[in-house]
Every structure is written in C-alpha cells, then in structure tokens.
Amino acid sequence: MKLLSVLLCIVLLFSGCSQSASTELSNRLIIEAIGIDTDDNGYKVSVLALNTMQTGSAGSTESPDGIAKVFTANGNSIADAFSQLDLISAQIPLYSQARVLILGKDVAENQPLSALNFFTREYTTRNDIPVAAAETTANKILTADLGKNLLVSKVIDTLLSSGKRNGQTVRVPLYSFVSRLLNETDAAYLPVLKIEKNAQKKDEIRAAGIALFANDNYTVNLNAATMNGFLYANNLIDSALLEIEYQNKNIALAVRGIKTKTKIHKKDPCTFSVEISFSCDIVEKNSMQQALDEQDIRQIKILAQEKIKKHTEDFLYYTLHDCACDCLGFGKRIRNKYPTYYEQISENYASFLKNVQTTVITNGSVHRPGREILLGK
Amino acid sequence: MKNKISSLQLFCILFVCRLLGTFTYMSQLQTPLHAGDRIVATGVCLIFSILTAIPVLLYLQQQNNTSFLNAVSIVSEKTSRIIGISYAAFFLFAAIITITRFGLFASTVLLQNTGLYISVFFLLLVSVYCVYQGLQPLARTAVIFAVILLFSLIAVIAGTIGECRLINIPAVRGNEIPNIIRQAFFSACRNIEIPALLFISQEIKKKAHMTVVKFLTVFSIISALLFTVAGGMLGEYGEQQLFPLFTLSSVAKFGFIERMEDLLTGIWIVCAMLKTAFLLYVASQCLRNALHKEITIRHTAIGGGLIFAGYLLFSAAIPTTIRLLRTWLLPAGFVFFAVLIPTVLYILIGRKEEKLQKENNT
Numbered sequence: 001m002k003l004l005s006v007l008l009c010i011v012l013l014f015s016g017c018s019q020s021a022s023t024e025l026s027n028r029l030i031i032e033a034i035g036i037d038t039d040d041n042g043y044k045v046s047v048l049a050l051n052t053m054q055t056g057s058a059g060s061t062e063s064p065d066g067i068a069k070v071f072t073a074n075g076n077s078i079a080d081a082f083s084q085l086d087l088i089s090a091q092i093p094l095y096s097q098a099r100v101l102i103l104g105k106d107v108a109e110n111q112p113l114s115a116l117n118f119f120t121r122e123y124t125t126r127n128d129i130p131v132a133a134a135e136t137t138a139n140k141i142l143t144a145d146l147g148k149n150l151l152v153s154k155v156i157d158t159l160l161s162s163g164k165r166n167g168q169t170v171r172v173p174l175y176s177f178v179s180r181l182l183n184e185t186d187a188a189y190l191p192v193l194k195i196e197k198n199a200q201k202k203d204e205i206r207a208a209g210i211a212l213f214a215n216d217n218y219t220v221n222l223n224a225a226t227m228n229g230f231l232y233a234n235n236l237i238d239s240a241l242l243e244i245e246y247q248n249k250n251i252a253l254a255v256r257g258i259k260t261k262t263k264i265h266k267k268d269p270c271t272f273s274v275e276i277s278f279s280c281d282i283v284e285k286n287s288m289q290q291a292l293d294e295q296d297i298r299q300i301k302i303l304a305q306e307k308i309k310k311h312t313e314d315f316l317y318y319t320l321h322d323c324a325c326d327c328l329g330f331g332k333r334i335r336n337k338y339p340t341y342y343e344q345i346s347e348n349y350a351s352f353l354k355n356v357q358t359t360v361i362t363n364g365s366v367h368r369p370g371r372e373i374l375l376g377k
Numbered sequence: 378m379k380n381k382i383s384s385l386q387l388f389c390i391l392f393v394c395r396l397l398g399t400f401t402y403m404s405q406l407q408t409p410l411h412a413g414d415r416i417v418a419t420g421v422c423l424i425f426s427i428l429t430a431i432p433v434l435l436y437l438q439q440q441n442n443t444s445f446l447n448a449v450s451i452v453s454e455k456t457s458r459i460i461g462i463s464y465a466a467f468f469l470f471a472a473i474i475t476i477t478r479f480g481l482f483a484s485t486v487l488l489q490n491t492g493l494y495i496s497v498f499f500l501l502l503v504s505v506y507c508v509y510q511g512l513q514p515l516a517r518t519a520v521i522f523a524v525i526l527l528f529s530l531i532a533v534i535a536g537t538i539g540e541c542r543l544i545n546i547p548a549v550r551g552n553e554i555p556n557i558i559r560q561a562f563f564s565a566c567r568n569i570e571i572p573a574l575l576f577i578s579q580e581i582k583k584k585a586h587m588t589v590v591k592f593l594t595v596f597s598i599i600s601a602l603l604f605t606v607a608g609g610m611l612g613e614y615g616e617q618q619l620f621p622l623f624t625l626s627s628v629a630k631f632g633f634i635e636r637m638e639d640l641l642t643g644i645w646i647v648c649a650m651l652k653t654a655f656l657l658y659v660a661s662q663c664l665r666n667a668l669h670k671e672i673t674i675r676h677t678a679i680g681g682g683l684i685f686a687g688y689l690l691f692s693a694a695i696p697t698t699i700r701l702l703r704t705w706l707l708p709a710g711f712v713f714f715a716v717l718i719p720t721v722l723y724i725l726i727g728r729k730e731e732k733l734q735k736e737n738n739t
Contacts, residue, residue: 120614120617120618123485123486126627127614127624127627127628128627128628173628175610175611175612175614175615175624175628176612176614178613178614178617179545179611179612179613179614179615180612180613182612182613182614182617183612183613329542329544332544332545332547333544335547335548336544336546336547336548337548339548339550
C-alpha cells in the first residue's frame with residue numbers, strides 16, 4: 001500500500017514535466033520591450049522579443065546580430081493587437097520579462113491612461129515596468145540599429161536607471177505614472193527618448209527631456225534647464241555634476257547626497273517651501289595656477305546653492321505659472337492638511353496653481369575640496 | 378498533555394490562517410476606501426474583533442480541560458448534539474469560502490494558466506492528511522510557516538518602504554466614517570478561527586485568552602503597516618487593484634530578489650492548506666464531541682469532499698459568489714456562531730452549574 005502511494009505521488013508530481021503539460025522555451029515569445037503607437041484603426045503594438053527560435057518567422061524584422069526580433073501587430077485594442085502578435089510570432093507571449101514600455105508620441109499626447117489599462121489590469125505584466133515616451137514613434141525606438149550585441153531594451157533600461165546619477169533622465173515605474181494620472185491634482189511625468197545617428201552612422205538612444213501630463217493630457221516637455229530643477233525638487237537625483245563660474249574660471253562640482261523636503265506653510269495665499277540640502281566635491285577647476293583657500297570654498301558653496309536655487313525656482317515658475325502643472329504634490333499636501341480648503345480649490349486647480357507662492361531654500365556644503373592643496377589664511 | 382499545543386503554536390496557527398485573509402483581501406468586496414480610511418478601518422477592526430471575541434475569551438479564561446460541547450451537555454445532551462453539528466457545518470462552510478476566495482485569488486494572480494480544480498483537489502488531499510495527523514503536527518507546520526511568512530512580510534515592507542510617500546495617503550474625511558465602520562466590521566467577522574478555539578481549548582496547554590488578544594493586536598498592527606506602505610507607495614494605483622497587497626509584494630525589491638510575489642506564492646498555498654486543515658480539524662472535533670464517535674480518516678475525507686464540492690459550486694458562479702461575499706449573510710452568520718450562541722450557552726452553562734452546585738450542597 002505504501003509503495004503504491006509513493007508511486008502515485010511520483011506519477012502525479014512529475015507528470016507536469018510531460019511534453020503536453022509544459023511549454024518549451026522556443027515556444028515562448030520572451031518580450032524584452034513593448035512599444036505602443038496608434039494607427040488609423042486603433043493601436044499598433046511593437047514588441048522586441050528574444051530570438052528563441054532558430055529560424056525567423058514571417059512578419060519579423062531580425063536585428064543584425066540576431067539576439068532579438070521586433071514583431072509588430074495592429075488591433076482595435078492593445079489586447080487585440082497582442083492576440084494578433086500571438087499569431088504572427090507563432091509563440092506564446094511572456095510579458096513579465098519586459099524591461100520597458102514605450103509610448104509613442106501619439107499615445108502619450110492623447111489620454112495615455114486608456115492605453116495603459118491593459119497593463120494595469122493584466123496580471124501577467126509587471127506593475128513596476130519602467131514607462132517612457134518616444135519623441136516620435138515607439139516602433140522607431142525599438143527598431144533602432146545599435147550595432148552588434150546591443151539589445152535596445154537593455155540600453156534603455158540602463159539609460160533610465162542612470163538618471164539618478166547623471167540627472168539626464170528619470171525612471172518612472174508603471175504604478176507611479178498611473179497613480180499620478182489618476183490623481184486629480186498631480187502632474188504625471190515620463191522620460192522622453194529619441195534616436196540620433198552617431199559618427200559611425202549607427203543609431204543611439206538618448207534622453208530628450210521629461211514630458212509632463214496634467215489630467216491625463218500631455219502638457220509640456222521640460223527642457224534641460226528646467227529638468228534639473230525638476231529632478232532636484234522631486235528628490236529624483238542622487239548625484240549630479242554642477243558647473244559654476246568663479247573668478248572667471250569654470251569649476252565642476254560633483255553634487256551628492258541631495259535631499260529635498262517640501263512643506264506647506266499656510267493657505268490663502270498658499271505658501272510652500274522647498275528645502276534642498278546637498279554636499280559637493282570640487283572635482284575640477286580649469287586652472288592650476290592658484291590654489292583655493294577657505295574663503296574660496298565658502299564662495300563656491302554659496303554659488304552652488306544659488307545655482308541649484310535658480311534651477312529650482314525657474315522650474316517651479318515655469319510649471320506652476322506657465323503650464324499649471326503640480327509636479328511636487330502640492331494638491332495632496334493641501335488635501336491632507338486643509339481638507340475643506342482643498343474642496344474649494346480642487347474644482348479650479350489650474351488657476352489656483354498660478355497663485356501658489358513658493359520659497360526655495362538650499363543648504364549646501366563643500367564636502368571634499370579635492371586632492372589639491374588647500375591654502376590657509 | 379504531550380499532544381497539547383503551546384500558546385506560541387496557537388498564535389502561529391491564528392497568524393498564518395488570518396494573514397492569508399489579509400493577502401486575499403479584495404477592496405471591491407466592500408465600498409472602496411482610500412488608503413487613509415483603510416488604515417483607520419484596521420484600528421476600528423481591532424476593537425470589533427475584541428468585542429466579538431469576548432464570549433470566547435471568557436470561556437477560554439475559565440476553561441478547565443473540558444471541551445465546549447461537553448460543557449454544553451450539562452445543559453442538555455440534545456442541545457450539545459445540535460450545537461456540535463451546526464458548528465461543524467459552519468466551519469465546513471467557512472472552509473469552502475476560504476478555498477473559494479483563495480481560488481479566486483490564485484486564478485487571478487498566481488496560476489492563471491493552471492487547472493485550478495486539480496490544484497485545489499491536491500490542496501484538500503494534503504489538508505485531509507494533516508487532519509488525520511492531528512493538531513500537534515499542524516501547529517508545528519504553522520510555526521515554521523509563520524516564521525517564513527513573518528520574514529517575507531519584513532522583506533516586502535523593507536523592499537517598499539523606501540518608495541513609500543505618506544502624502545499619497547489621504548486624510549480621513551467625515552463622510553467616510555460609515556464605510557470605515559462597515560469595512561472594519563466585515564473584516565472583524567473574518568476572524569473565523571476565534572470561535573473555533575471553543576472546540577479545541579482542551580488541546581491547548583495554557584489558558585489561551587491572552588494569546589488571542591495578543592494575536593489580534595499583532596495582526597492589526599501588521600495589517601495597518603501593510604496598508605500604510607501599500608497606500609504610500611501605490612497611491613491611487615493601489616486603490617484600483619483587486620488585490621492591493623499582492624500588488625505591493627509584486628513591486629517590492631529586497632536586495633537581489635526582484636520577484637517577491639513568486640517566492641510568496643508557495644507560502645500562500647501552504648497557508649491556504651493550513652487554514653483549510655485547521656477548519657476541517659475543528660469541524661471533525663465538533664462532530665466527534667457531538668456524536669461521541671471516533672472520527673476516522675474516511676470521515677475527514679468526506680469533509681474534504683464536501684469542501685471540494687462546495688468550491689466547485691461557488692467557483693462555477695464567481696459573480697454570484699462575490700455578491701454573496703458582499704452581503705451581510707457571512708457577518709450575520711459569524712455574529713450568530715461567534716457571539717450569540719456562545720453568549721447564550723455561556724449563561725446557560727453558568728446557571729446550570731450553579732443549580733447543580735446548589736443541589737449538591739443541599
């Protein structure tokens with residue numbers, strides 16, 4: 001009886017490995033990146049998938065190195081396009097491995113929330129997949145010819161992750177983007193990606209600013225000048241390079257340990273303070289002739305503080321007064337502190353934002369002046 | 378004494394069973410609440426839980442190694458029999474609801490492409506075997522998985538707290554108070570394990586009333602913490618999700634572990650198995666004490682079969698099941714079996730004992 005039980009268990013436990021019950025890896029479409037564009041009939045979905053089959057399929061554009069293929073399908077809805085993809089690739093899609101979701105310009109500009117419904121509803125997709133917007137079409141990004149052994153999805157993933165260190169872009173997970181779109185006062189944001197040709201005539205994927213969305217509508221694209229302020233104010237940057245001019249010489253500072261606190265002080269007129277603290281190292285000055293002394297260090301610190309303050313003030317003025325976008329969660333802070341007041345202002349929030357007063361406070365310190373000798377007075 | 382379970386083991390059984398309910402918490406079953414309201418509801422739920430547990434706590438405080446049904450038999454043997462059979466049916470029904478909820482959860486988020494009927498069948502098969510082994514092995518398994526579950530929760534919280542923003546949690550508004558109370562009451566009525574203790578109290582080494590209070594407090598703190606982190610991290614996105622705590626675990630990153638939910642899948646399946654086995658065990662104890670008959674593995678297997686049949690019935694009509702879960706039927710059943718009957722019987726037993734004592738004195 002015991003032997004029979006053991007045999008039964010073996011049969012039941014290992015029957016899952018049989019040919020009929022399992023899916024071979026070559027039958028799986030391992031999706032690395034997803035691009036969503038619109039066409040006349042609905043959506044055009046492009047997926048970059050690992051080349052798990054030895055032979056290509058009809059409708060596929062194989063990249064030069066053969067690591068991955070791009071499949072494109074159209075449909076009335078995203079789900080419809082994905083089901084078409086199933087037919088084109090003759091493989092079962094596996095969404096959970098996707099590294100990035102790219103929205104084409106058309107999708108990003110026209111109510112992106114509806115295009116993202118599939119990804120928020122379907123449990124086989126990841127909630128924290130990074131989302132980005134394409135400067136033109138998502139398909140163009142996914143079909144970029146980056147050269148041998150370079151996977152577009154991996155390059156984008158690395159590029160988006162580097163934003164915390166270099167202040168060129170930002171990584172936005174799906175849940176964070178959707179959450180901001182759903183909030184009635186928050187402005188959502190996405191990194192924008194573009195393709196450029198390099199000297200070898202190969203494509204290069206670059207960050208092209210940050211797109212802001214208010215009430216599920218694309219509003220504006222932040223340029224390099226305002227983007228710095230955006231990253232500082234939103235606590236989205238760990239370190240950055242800051243250049244200042246001191247005594248007609250350029251000094252490069254490595255800014256680290258950036259921490260931002262936003263506080264609401266009073267209502268009517270609503271006043272907020274944005275306090276940024278940081279430390280910086282002097283990594284380069286374009287002259288070896290004169291060593292720095294303590295007075296110079298103090299001045300450099302003040303200049304760094306002023307520059308970061310200016311970046312942040314410019315960003316706040318631009319987004320609040322020119323674009324009526326709340327990127328810092330002012331609305332949520334009012335909602336939590338003055339709920340009745342929030343009820344009054346939420347109906348006409350865009351015009352309310354134009355009257356919001358902000359104070360930017362920067363507290364910096366020069367942590368390391370570098371290896372060069374520091375003169376005493 | 379040797380086969381009795383300790384207070385820690387009891388705590389772990391309650392913890393594992395109840396936490397499964399938290400992870401399979403569906404925001405759509407009640408009026409959807411904002412994250413802030415949900416946290417407050419967890420606090421109110423603790424009050425309701427303790428209030429509804431008072432009759433059971435009083436019994437556990439005074440119990441002297443006799444089962445509840447033996448005590449009821451002082452009042453009347455017939456009453457004891459009816460009560461035993463009714464409670465057995467109640468716990469079997471609770472097991473069906475547990476498995477159905479878990480099935481809905483598993484088929485939605487865990488094992489989308491797997492034949493769930495087969496999985497549930499094997500889960501019940503293991504549960505029946507556990508019941509056959511007795512409470513002590515069940516308790517030892519619960520201890521192991523309570524520790525694993527606790528570490529998993531710590532990992533989920535540690536992996537998400539860095540991204541948690543408290544401004545995402547809206548302050549509680551006055552007009553939400555009725556919904557908060559409703560949600561808190563519905564949640565308190567899911568403490569099905571508390572009335573079950575009436576029937577296994579003689580199998581616990583020490584008086585268990587303080588263990589129950591400690592469990593309810595710890596469980597509320599953990600739930601509040603999970604809802605705070607979920608609300609602070611997921612914001613409005615979390616409010617749109619059917620299983621917000623599962624979504625939280627799916628975005629948690631703990632060191633090199635990026636797919637926490639995949640690691641937790643196995644743990645949740647074991648939790649479902651333990652809860653079903655516990656309820657089946659209690660149901661079998663009810664019948665054993667009511668009918669004064671030894672419960673064999675064949676009887677337990679019939680119980681398992683009934684749960685499976687119930688699961689098939691409920692899972693065949695998911696919208697109807699969800700409607701049923703939304704109604705006051707289950708809370709009403711809970712109040713009847715966990716509060717009303719124990720209170721009435723507690724008073725009757727007290728009176729009868731007093732009467733018997735007087736008769737003995739005279």
